[in-house]
Amino acid sequence: MDSEQTTNSQAIQDGQTERTSIAGQVSPSENVVWHRGKLYRKGYTTGSCATAAAKVAALMVRRQQLIYQVSIVTPSGVTLNLNVEDPSIEGQEAVAAIRKDGGDDVDATHDMLIYARVSLQDEHNDIVITGGQGVGVVTQKGVGLPIGEAAINKTPRHTIEQEVRDVIGPNQGAVIEIFAPEGEERALKTYNGKLGIQGGISIIGTTGIVTPMSEESWKRSLAIELEQKRAQGLETVIFVPGNHGERFVTEQLHMNADWVVNMSNFVGYMLQEATRLQFKRVVMVGHLGKLIKVAAGVFHTHSHVADARMETLVTHLALLGADNALLQAVFRCPTTEAAMELISEQHFEHVYDHIAHAIVEKVRYMLRYANQAPQCDVVLFSYDNVVLGSNRPPQEIAEVDQ
Incomplete structure (x- = not known):
């Protein structure tokens, strides 16, 4: 972990988990790590999922059409092309999900859907980011976020706001809700409870990419x-x-x-x-x-x-x-x-x-x-x-x- 960050890693699990699919595609050299003759797949963080979901939801509201693939650039500079699941539009609001892929890394959030609901606002030009179902809430000091705040770390907040702002322009406002229906159950396999994050997973990731390596x-x-x-x-x-x-x-x-x-x-x-x-x-x-x-x-x-x-x-x-x-x-x-x-x-x-x-x-x-x-x-x-x-x-x- 970087400093005392919250983690979605499983508390106890030995070995590597075999995975066969990846939703996000990057260039072959960027997508894998070799170790002792074995190929290990990289993945992407919950922060990247939330960012991509928010971006595509904003695009769908703007264009008033369903979109099934979206591209983002992670904080580490890697471009991800991600498949969109469960998209929907209703007026000035859209919802979309990205399926988390941890690659060949041990991760309690692997294969779960991270959703974003984006509602455009005309009365202000602020972008407000909130956490919904399955995203944890900070209940104690010490994780770098205020008590009562959704457990969405600073880097994902920045990338979500940046990608949505690029879509809606400088004069439009938006409320973005990040939620994960499986989050509360998955969080039981993480350290969040010990760190005072209750009710769900954390949206984290300083680079946007999960790199498995011995x-x-x-x-x-x-x-x-x-x-x-x-x-x-x-x-x-x-x-x-x-x-x-x-x-x-x-x-x-x-x-x-x-x-x-x-x-x-x-x-x-x-x-x-x-x-x-x-x-x-x-x-x-x-x-x-x-x-x-x-x-x-x-x-x-x-x-x-x-x-x-x-x-x-x-x-x-x-x-x-x-x-x-x-x-x-x-x-x-x-x-x-x-x-x-x-x-x-x-x-x-x-x-x-x-x-x-x-x-x-x-x-x-x-x-x-x-x-x-x-x-x-x-x-x-x-x-x-x-x-x-x-x-x-x-x-x-x-x-x-x-």
């Missing part, structure tokens, strides 16, 4: 990028867990995007690779909920492997003298993001610097036998793109040149 193959692909940057003469690398971290590095820290490498959940592996390649400096930038695990000595940060977030946060608060009431309240929070308000109320924000220093120490200990371990810096941020803590002033970290 862990070893995935790790190797990340290491190849690291090798390329070292071959280009770079001596500093910035490790981020995902797309959110990469954006934070460039937009908030104003550091060079060319230094950034996605480490995903493979923190220990990528640190060892950086050491092998003799990088002089590693900067780790990520959401607190992801990197706090490293402060506990957890170097594979996927929730399937280990989850020590709240235990680690409580430990560091206790070391700084927090009272039992705060420790109990923080421990009951579902995510670190949800705990931030409690920590702020009690003026314990310095715990984040404490955690950043602990991460650096854990990295130093893990690499203690290396002849020349890289210098490590850590920057922790929140969903609101605010620096929470660092092992030294972030301005100093950002100003160091290659």
Whole structure:
């Protein structure tokens, strides 16, 4: 997961599921991944389904005719041509569905229909996006969306609005309802309930594409990028867990995007690779909920492997003298993001610097036998793109040149 995102992945399922059909077609090289001589099919996210459904519904209202195929460009730049199911038009309102295809990836939402109902509005030119049947509602802080909001993440909201706006023009308004009749049942196989998302699935996806890949193959692909940057003469690398971290590095820290490498959940592996390649400096930038695990000595940060977030946060608060009431309240929070308000109320924000220093120490200990371990810096941020803590002033970290 990218940061502490909600997920529609199944909580427990071993192996790969064989699938034989794909509704969306992209070029052959983009549609598959090879691993150890076996072909794995890519898929597309619930966010892509919702975007395509909304776009085609808007087109049907405009043209007053049923449409059975639609094309969208995903945030990663891949074009999808998707089959439309169950289309209907009634005056200034249209409904359409796209069938979710997760490719050869384990996904609780595979093969379900994601619907969009688009109603054009003449009295205003706003585009309003809501969630209907089967789309979860946020009931707790900590997932990057306000309480009471439909669980439609920021990237899908942006792509839905952008595609519909392109269809209806700048002066027309629209209300877009995203719904999934099977969503409530499917959500029981996801982590949504634990994260305070009730009543359905999440509409998610930062790239729009689901890429199935074995862990070893995935790790190797990340290491190849690291090798390329070292071959280009770079001596500093910035490790981020995902797309959110990469954006934070460039937009908030104003550091060079060319230094950034996605480490995903493979923190220990990528640190060892950086050491092998003799990088002089590693900067780790990520959401607190992801990197706090490293402060506990957890170097594979996927929730399937280990989850020590709240235990680690409580430990560091206790070391700084927090009272039992705060420790109990923080421990009951579902995510670190949800705990931030409690920590702020009690003026314990310095715990984040404490955690950043602990991460650096854990990295130093893990690499203690290396002849020349890289210098490590850590920057922790929140969903609101605010620096929470660092092992030294972030301005100093950002100003160091290659």
